[in-house]
Amino acid sequence: MNKQNPTVNSIGPRVATAMFQMGINGLPRNYELVYEAYSGTNPELTKDFVAIGKIKSQRDLDELGKKYLPHHHEETVVSKTSDRMQAQMSALMGLLEQEKLSLSDYSKVIDAASRSFASAAKDDLETLARSAQVLSQATELQASKSEAMVGVAARQAAELEEMKSHFLKTERMKFVDQQTGLANRRAFIKASSAIYANPERPMLCGLAYAEIDDFKRFGEAGDKGLGDLLIRHVGSLLNAGNKTHEFVIHLDGNRFAFLIKSGNDPEIMRVVDGLRAAAQSKPLFHPKTGNVLGNPTLSIGVAMSAVANKTGQLVAYAESAMFASAKDGGNRTTLYSNTTPAGTDKGWIFHQPK
Known part of the structure; x- marks a missing residue:
């Protein structure tokens, strides 16, 4: 087995020199991006890094970072997830408000039918039948609305769960090495x-x-x-x-x-x-x-x-x-x-x- 020169394997100085020569700002996220590009642990990152060209703007570097090193841009990920969840929650609150109004209308129908039953003569079958029909139709309509709302709410709950899973996966992947699957x-x-x-x-x-x-x-x-x-x-x-x-x-x-x-x-x-x-x-x-x-x-x-x-x-x-x-x-x-x-x-x- 050949002996190794311990000084050969350190690429830290090369990265610092390369950043200086290319005029790249010495930000931590830039250092890690250039480090990963030079180490060759992710061939696709290295390829895309070279493809940017000799002049690498901060915008180009950040776009590359969002793709390969999302942990440095997690505020963007969190912000997008938060906006989506807020929109879903607002929609769900709107449905609940609609259900509340619908139940209020249904309550009024029940109240009116109750008063009609109470005031109608016991032998006034026509009035009793009409009130019963109105109450029956209102009950069917309310059941239909409730069923529809349950379906919409279930779909929104599933979307919220999907967003939560995606966020947690993104959080976990910040600490996983893409090349080996080990910790990074x-x-x-x-x-x-x-x-x-x-x-x-x-x-x-x-x-x-x-x-x-x-x-x-x-x-x-x-x-x-x-x-x-x-x-x-x-x-x-x-x-x-x-x-x-x-x-x-x-x-x-x-x-x-x-x-x-x-x-x-x-x-x-x-x-x-x-x-x-x-x-x-x-x-x-x-x-x-x-x-x-x-x-x-x-x-x-x-x-x-x-x-x-x-x-x-x-x-x-x-x-x-x-x-x-x-x-x-x-x-x-x-x-x-x-x-x-x-x-x-x-x-x-x-x-x-x-």
């Missing part, structure tokens, strides 16, 4: 920000950073789609192998992360190595030739929340351990330690599973 970077930022929310009592957990070994080889095979296929393949295997339902994230490119809620180092390493084994459990086949391209492996670095005091530091430690795994040949897990083990000058412990 936004979900990771949200989850990791909670680790040190209480500095006095940080969440006990382990953060693992992982990269696919020898990923560059697939990009050099003359078919860029192989890299995307490999990422989806690994994502699928990680999802299938996540027996304990840990928080597994596809960050970008060939990089993943695992956030495991436990303060026990051996337990964390056991779970991480289980995911590492899952990632290489099935070979990748070339989609055109059917040739076996090999079983993907991961270089993983783990850092425990107890060794850091903020999220950025924890990420840096996990990333350092991951680079150490890649440097030593890959297909291994490295646990970061903030204390130097006896007889070594390194700041991490190499974990070798049995």
Whole structure:
């Protein structure tokens, strides 16, 4: 297995440079859009981004963002949903008001018929029959109106439920990676920000950073789609192998992360190595030739929340351990330690599973 250069895989500086050269405003939504376009995690986004042309206006970028990164434009989604729901509720209130007026008219008919029954002579069959006929017709008409209103109300209730489902789906999709179906970077930022929310009592957990070994080889095979296929393949295997339902994230490119809620180092390493084994459990086949391209492996670095005091530091430690795994040949897990083990000058412990 070829050793990887840890500096090659970071596209952050490239994104910042590209934004500066293209004159793109340094807004968070612009950064994520350009980041996604350059990382290649969504080929369609990359294609549409290039199609805009050399001069990319903020309007063009926002239109692209609404299509591929709707979470940055959720106010628009919420506003549209709110307007539709308000219109539906207004229509429903109008129906209820109509029903109220209809019932009022029906009540008047009943009252008139009651007075007619009371005042008519017992042997005045014609008057009694006429009043009974009016009451019968009014009752049939009211029943028909009520039935129609129930049908309309049911349809409007179904539309409201559909809008609610669409809104909830949109809300969920903000945190899902389209390429792999795993959690995305936004979900990771949200989850990791909670680790040190209480500095006095940080969440006990382990953060693992992982990269696919020898990923560059697939990009050099003359078919860029192989890299995307490999990422989806690994994502699928990680999802299938996540027996304990840990928080597994596809960050970008060939990089993943695992956030495991436990303060026990051996337990964390056991779970991480289980995911590492899952990632290489099935070979990748070339989609055109059917040739076996090999079983993907991961270089993983783990850092425990107890060794850091903020999220950025924890990420840096996990990333350092991951680079150490890649440097030593890959297909291994490295646990970061903030204390130097006896007889070594390194700041991490190499974990070798049995």
